[in-house]
Amino acid sequence: MPRALLLLCPNRDKDIEIALDSGVDCLVFDLTQMDTGDLPRARQRILAGLRQARQRAEPPFLYVRINSLQTELVDADLDAIMPGGPDGIVLPRSQGGADVQHLSVKLSVREAEHGHSDGATKIIAMVAGTAAAIFEMSSYRGASQRLAGLIYDGAELAAALGLTAEEQPACTSTFALARSLTLFAARAANVVAIDAASASGTDDACRTDCEAARRAGFSAKLAVDRGQVAIIDAVFAGR
Numbered sequence: 001m002p003r004a005l006l007l008l009c010p011n012r013d014k015d016i017e018i019a020l021d022s023g024v025d026c027l028v029f030d031l032t033q034m035d036t037g038d039l040p041r042a043r044q045r046i047l048a049g050l051r052q053a054r055q056r057a058e059p060p061f062l063y064v065r066i067n068s069l070q071t072e073l074v075d076a077d078l079d080a081i082m083p084g085g086p087d088g089i090v091l092p093r094s095q096g097g098a099d100v101q102h103l104s105v106k107l108s109v110r111e112a113e114h115g116h117s118d119g120a121t122k123i124i125a126m127v128a129g130t131a132a133a134i135f136e137m138s139s140y141r142g143a144s145q146r147l148a149g150l151i152y153d154g155a156e157l158a159a160a161l162g163l164t165a166e167e168q169p170a171c172t173s174t175f176a177l178a179r180s181l182t183l184f185a186a187r188a189a190n191v192v193a194i195d196a197a198s199a200s201g202t203d204d205a206c207r208t209d210c211e212a213a214r215r216a217g218f219s220a221k222l223a224v225d226r227g228q229v230a231i232i233d234a235v236f237a238g239r
Helices: 013-021 036-054 074-084 097-114 154-160 168-189 203-216 226-236
Strands: 004-008 026-030 061-065 088-091 122-127 147-152 192-195 220-223
Touching (some): 004 013, 013 036, 026 036, 036 061, 036 074, 147 168
Parallel strands (some): 061 088, 147 192
16 A cells, blocks of 8 residues: 555546656545536546556556445446446545445446456545444454555544534544544554545645654555655655
């Protein structure tokens, strides 16, 4: 598992080309930030990007963040992208191991349809995004051999709790508990613990955030722009 996972919302075909040329080790195409009306075109763009990347001598790891299982969009997402053979799926708003198992069944069907090896598509679950999900953290252990990592999802948790940006600093202990439970759950499941993306705007602040995550026990981190990738790689490599 790479140390930096770069989220990309492909609004233009050129965005994918630029990301592939950046040298990033893991690219996560993101369907969750799209308006519903833009999803068909975004799915086609991502499928083309997956196929384009496979033509390269050393393609990065290729994941797709689909819409959550609680929506009616997930099947259309998978139908569109699975012909491209992504290395894995990022599952947002995962409620527990049962969601991982549910997605695994959907992936098995589509792997068979498109001639991919059974179990080839890994799953990274974004966890701790709701109050109910906190109580299901232990269920990831043994949920599926596809499970490769857990991502702490503090932004979704804040939204689920109805906290504004101004209110969040007063709830530091709440988020610290959810973050620690993510780490424990990943260790228990023997998968990679991935920290949320840094909201810090400067390189120094991003490095500080990464160093704190590494000390806490995380092994990787989401990135929201290419500038963060090199910082994440350096910090988690101990440089």
